[in-house]
Amino acid sequence: xxxxxxxxxxxxxxxxxxxxxxxxxxxxxxxxxxxxxxxxxxxxxxxxxxxxxxxxxxxxxxxxxxxxxxxxxxxxxxxxxxxxxxxxxxxxxxxxxxxxxxxxxxxxxxxxxxxxxxxxxxxxxxxxxxxxxxxxxxxxxxxxxxxxxxxxxxxxxxxxxxxxxxxx
Amino acid sequence: xxxxxxxxxxxxxxxxxxxxxxxxxxxxxxxxxxxxxxxxxxxxxxxxxxxxxxxxxxxxxxxxxxxxxxxxxxxxxxxxxxxxxxxxxxxxxxxxxxxxxxxxxxxxxxxxxxxxxxxxxxxxxxxxxxxxxxxxxxxxxxxxxxxxxxxxxxxxxxxxxxxxxxxxxxxxxxxxx
Numbered sequence: 130x131x132x133x134x135x136x137x138x139x140x141x142x143x144x145x146x147x148x149x150x151x152x153x154x155x156x157x158x159x160x161x162x163x164x165x166x167x168x169x170x171x172x173x174x175x176x177x178x179x180x181x182x183x184x185x186x187x188x189x190x191x192x193x194x195x196x197x198x199x200x201x202x203x204x205x206x207x208x209x210x211x212x213x214x215x216x217x218x219x220x221x222x223x224x225x226x227x228x229x230x231x232x233x234x235x236x237x238x239x240x241x242x243x244x245x246x247x248x249x250x251x252x253x254x255x256x257x258x259x260x261x262x263x264x265x266x267x268x269x270x271x272x273x274x275x276x277x278x279x280x281x282x283x284x285x286x287x288x289x290x291x292x293x294x295x296x297x
Numbered sequence: 298x299x300x301x302x303x304x305x306x307x308x309x310x311x312x313x314x315x316x317x318x319x320x321x322x323x324x325x326x327x328x329x330x331x332x333x334x335x336x337x338x339x340x341x342x343x344x345x346x347x348x349x350x351x352x353x354x355x356x357x358x359x360x361x362x363x364x365x366x367x368x369x370x371x372x373x374x375x376x377x378x379x380x381x382x383x384x385x386x387x388x389x390x391x392x393x394x395x396x397x398x399x400x401x402x403x404x405x406x407x408x409x410x411x412x413x414x415x416x417x418x419x420x421x422x423x424x425x426x427x428x429x430x431x432x433x434x435x436x437x438x439x440x441x442x443x444x445x446x447x448x449x450x451x452x453x454x455x456x457x458x459x460x461x462x463x464x465x466x467x468x469x470x471x472x473x474x
Contacts, residue, residue, distance in 0.1 A: 170329040178335035190335070207338060216331045231326075239333050248333055275335050283394050286335045295326040 165223035166265070170294050172218050176248075176271060179213030181206060183281045190277060194254035194270035204277045216271040220294055222262050230269065231293040232257045237273075239288030246286050250274040259297060339394040341473040345387070346443065349421075349467075351450050352384030360453040367427035367445035377452060387446035391435060391471055399435040400472035401426055401444060408448075410465030412458070419463050423449040426469070435471065444471070 178190050181204050188202025196215040200206050222228060232251040239246050251257075253271045260267075271292060351363050354377050361375015369386045373379060391399065403424035411418045426446045428434045435442055446469060452458055 168327045170327050172329050172331050175332045175334055177333075180336045180338055182340055183337050184340065209338070211334075211336065216333075218329055218331070237333065239335060246335065246337075271331060273333070277335075277337065281337050283337045283339045286333075286337065288333045289330045290333060291328045291330055293326050293328040 165226060165296070166221065168220070168222040168228065168294055168296060170218050170220045170269070170292060172216065172292075174214055174217035176216035176273060176290075177211060177214045178275045179206065179211060180209040181275075181277060183277060183283065185279055187279045188277050190275040191250075191272065192275075193272040194252060196270075196272070202277075203279065218269040218271065218292055220262070220267040220269055221265060222267075222294075222296070224262050224264050227259055227261045227297040228294050229297055230255065230257050230260055231295075232271065233290045233292075237288055237290045239275075239286040241282070241284035241286045244282045244284065244286075246278065246281065247276040248273050248288065248290070249276070251290070253292075338473070339397065341391075341393040341397075341399070341471070343389050343391045343444075343471045346390050347385055347388040349387035349446060349448065350383065350385050353380035353382040354378060354452075355380065356452045356455050356458055358454065360451075360455075360457065363450045363452065364423075365447045365450070367425055367447040369445070369447075375452075387469075389444040389446070389469065389471075390441065391437065391444055392441045393437045393473060395437060395440045397437045397440075397473065398433040399437070400432040400470075401428060401430045401435050402470040402472065403430045403446065404467050404469070408465055408467045410450075410463040413462045413464065415459060415461070417458055418465075419453070419458055420451045421448045421465070421467065422451065424467075432472075444469075 178192055179198060181190055184203030186203030188200055188204030190200045190204060192198050192213050192215055194215050196213060198206060198213045230253065232253055237248040239248055251271060251273045253269055255269065351365055354363060357376025357378055359376040361373060361377040363377055364372045365384065365386055367386050371384050403426055408421040409418040410421060426444055428444065435444065
């Protein structure tokens with residue numbers, strides 16, 4: 130009687146994986162796994178809005194991914210050092226693979242320890258969204274808007290933001 | 298009879314792992330932290346409060362010099378005879394950040410002031426100021442400071458410098474670092 134029970138149990142398992150019996154044949158073909166280089170991203174230059182003369186009314190300073198700086202409103206751009214720089218990141222991954230670049234979509238706060246300013250409207254080259262890697266290494270430049278308040282207290286303001294990449 | 302069961306069981310695990318790998322690939326996301334910097338500096342302004350004025354005087358036979366200090370003290374050399382009327386040092390109002398320092402640069406070349414009815418002129422030289430000229434000599438206590446400027450006026454004889462009003466302008470530079 131014990132032998133019969135064992136046989137029935139085996140038969141049940143075989144039915145459950147009956148389609149897998151055929152899959153086993155193709156499984157040997159798909160054993161050739163595709164190996165791709167892991168994605169990585171590192172920052173190689175800071176986003177710096179440079180030196181700005183504050184005004185009695187609020188203003189906005191924009192640094193583009195190409196590091197062109199402009200202002201609107203009650204602020205004046207100063208040529209004093211340090212100069213403005215767009216952020217630069219280095220992405221490494223598998224050439225020809227599509228990735229998604231994600232920039233901050235919410236406000237980033239930078240501070241001098243006491244007072245704050247908002248950085249937003251991040252933009253990049255290549256642009257956020259889907260991008261196909263062309264080589265082993267891709268340079269990503271990032272710019273944004275700096276919102277300077279009326280009579281913004283003088284000082285050096287710092288903060289951080291995150292840029293993400295992932296394979297599609 | 299046991300061997301086929303073992304093979305099928307292995308296949309089941311393979312499929313499971315394969316699905317798991319696919320899910321991991323989709324959710325892989327790599328981030329990097331970027332750093333943002335900005336430097337805000339104050340509006341720095343300067344304007345003239347009062348003009349540099351040597352007042353009224355007569356050159357006398359030889360002419361001479363009138364020395365006007367930044368404190369508006371007047372002294373003469375030569376045959377100059379001072380008349381009535383007011384005189385005062387130049388005065389500038391500088392504003393900026395509280396306790397910010399700044400530099401003061403005075404004219405390094407002589408400045409000419411011209412007669413209102415001829416081409417005659419007098420020369421201003423030996424410029425001085427309080428706070429004194431130099432890097433970081435100015436300090437904006439409470440966000441402002443008055444800078445006073447004096448100079449020495451060289452005057453010729455009455456033939457060189459006929460009666461009239463002499464005017465000109467000069468440049469003083471305030472530098473903010």
